[in-house]
Amino acid sequence: MATNFERVTPESVGIPSEVLLKYLDSLGELQTEMHGLMLMRRGKVCAEGWWAPYGRDVKHGSNSLAKTYTGTAIGLAVTEGLLSLDDRLVDIFPEYASLVTDEKMRRVRVRDMLSMSAGFAEEEFGPTDSIDRYMARPLAYEPGEKFFYHNGTASALGAIVQKKTGMSMEEYLAQKLFGKIGIETGNFEWLKEAGTGLDAAAGGILSTTEQNLRLMKLYADGGIAYGEQLLSKEFAKEAVQPHHIVTSQDTGYLEGADISYNWMMWGSVAYNAYFGRGALGQIAMVMPDYDLILSLHQNSTRKGDLDAVEQFWKIVVPHIQNAPIEGSGEAACILKDRLSQLKLQDAALSERPVFERTINGRTFICEEGFDLENETFNMMTKAPKGETIKEFRFMFDDNTAALLCPTSAGEQRIMIGLEGASRYNIFKFGSGYAQETLACGRWTGKQTFEVFIRWLGFSKCKVYRFDFGTSELKVFGFLGDKRMDEPLYQKIFQ
Numbered sequence: 001m002a003t004n005f006e007r008v009t010p011e012s013v014g015i016p017s018e019v020l021l022k023y024l025d026s027l028g029e030l031q032t033e034m035h036g037l038m039l040m041r042r043g044k045v046c047a048e049g050w051w052a053p054y055g056r057d058v059k060h061g062s063n064s065l066a067k068t069y070t071g072t073a074i075g076l077a078v079t080e081g082l083l084s085l086d087d088r089l090v091d092i093f094p095e096y097a098s099l100v101t102d103e104k105m106r107r108v109r110v111r112d113m114l115s116m117s118a119g120f121a122e123e124e125f126g127p128t129d130s131i132d133r134y135m136a137r138p139l140a141y142e143p144g145e146k147f148f149y150h151n152g153t154a155s156a157l158g159a160i161v162q163k164k165t166g167m168s169m170e171e172y173l174a175q176k177l178f179g180k181i182g183i184e185t186g187n188f189e190w191l192k193e194a195g196t197g198l199d200a201a202a203g204g205i206l207s208t209t210e211q212n213l214r215l216m217k218l219y220a221d222g223g224i225a226y227g228e229q230l231l232s233k234e235f236a237k238e239a240v241q242p243h244h245i246v247t248s249q250d251t252g253y254l255e256g257a258d259i260s261y262n263w264m265m266w267g268s269v270a271y272n273a274y275f276g277r278g279a280l281g282q283i284a285m286v287m288p289d290y291d292l293i294l295s296l297h298q299n300s301t302r303k304g305d306l307d308a309v310e311q312f313w314k315i316v317v318p319h320i321q322n323a324p325i326e327g328s329g330e331a332a333c334i335l336k337d338r339l340s341q342l343k344l345q346d347a348a349l350s351e352r353p354v355f356e357r358t359i360n361g362r363t364f365i366c367e368e369g370f371d372l373e374n375e376t377f378n379m380m381t382k383a384p385k386g387e388t389i390k391e392f393r394f395m396f397d398d399n400t401a402a403l404l405c406p407t408s409a410g411e412q413r414i415m416i417g418l419e420g421a422s423r424y425n426i427f428k429f430g431s432g433y434a435q436e437t438l439a440c441g442r443w444t445g446k447q448t449f450e451v452f453i454r455w456l457g458f459s460k461c462k463v464y465r466f467d468f469g470t471s472e473l474k475v476f477g478f479l480g481d482k483r484m485d486e487p488l489y490q491k492i493f494q
Contacts, residue, residue: 002182011327013041036209036297049339061458063278071264114263115243147244151202158201194383212284213295
């Protein structure tokens with residue numbers, strides 16, 4: 001039966017608190033925004049913290065870390081005897097065998113898909129990405145020959161789970177795994193793919209930092225949880241082995257020479273580590289040589305999603321000892337106190353210009369439109385972007401502003417805190433999915449107003465800058481308040 005983890009000081013498991021304090025300092029210098037951190041050694045949690053408004057129990061978009069959950073569902077089905085790693089896709093779905101146009105597709109096995117080597121060389125990531133479309137596509141390579149990171153393959157694995165178990169992946173994992181490793185099903189969510197209605201196997205989970213750590217602990221323990229062999233020893237061992245060394249040509253962005261792909265998870269050959277990994281810095285990493293697991297939730301840049309891990313390797317790992325250490329009791333107290341008070345900064349208080357009265361209540365028409373969508377949600381569900389905002393107005397009062405936007409679903413009202421504290425909202429743009437948000441704003445010039453919108457359940461914060469002029473309005477959008485020099489888009493309206 002799953003239990004709570006024991007909490008101990010870092011020194012008791014051979015890690016100096018001073019080093020972890022240095023690591024926390026280093027995170028503030030990276031192109032990332034930290035949301036959650038947990039560090040476990042020898043089965044005991046020795047450091048944990050969340051940057052408010054994120055917290056221990058706040059489920060957080062983990063993006064492609066979902067693939068490791070998907071791979072685990074496959075492993076459970078294999079362990080149960082419902083599936084074989086050498087089963088061919090055409091035999092699992094004989095009803096679609098006639099759609100196959102490439103003979104190589106007839107040789108694709110489950111094990112080829114787990115290692116992202118089904119044979120594809122380009123991604124087709126659309127809202128109607130179903131198993132029949134997947135099987136009808138041509139392949140560039142023989143199955144198992146070459147790695148290519150392919151979201152459609154993860155979706156196909158999810159379809160296999162549903163076909164073989166008669167349940168969605170979330171239902172299957174809830175029945176066979178979650179309670180046994182300590183994941184609360186009521187605080188875990190698997191979004192559905194637009195078009196197919198299946199669980200978004202490629203990147204659609206909302207999970208907590210600890211849930212991701214618990215999943216990777218299952219692999220660290222050889223598939224055993226609390227004395228029960230949930231994954232076969234063979235699957236648990238093979239899943240964490242490097243199957244392909246990854247290059248930038250394989251992923252579309254730079255990877256280190258020692259990065260590998262295993263089975264629905266990544267690895268580092270140099271550090272003998274393996275990890276679930278999601279876009280924008282969602283990491284749950286096992287380092288067997290140190291009996292250590294690190295779980296992170298972040299809002300990072302695409303190319304900087306491993307920076308926090310690399311800093312850990314650089315700053316912390318060289319100081320890990322095999323035995324408990326004396327350390328400084330004062331440092332341990334400082335670390336514990338600091339971890340308990342982590343907080344993201346809202347927009348700072350700003351002077352409110354007289355110009356605010358000029359635009360208060362005034363309607364602005366934007367013929368081309370700009371979007372207020374959460375692109376992370378669209379990415380996770382393969383959903384197309386919803387409607388754009390073509391008309392809006394601000395209503396200012398003493399402590400808040402309201403951004404009002406007419407949409408096909410009625411007028412949307414976004415409350416914006418002006419006194420340095422965010423206001424809570426629920427967005428239902430486009431998809432209709434209720435997304436919790438926090439919004440705050442500030443004046444950064446006499447005619448420039450910035451709105452910070454944070455999607456609480458997702459690794460996303462966007463900044464909108466409204467530059468008001470006598471004859472035109474410029475609207476800028478940015479990803480993250482630390483990267484104001486990288487506009488997502490710019491629109492000029494007369």
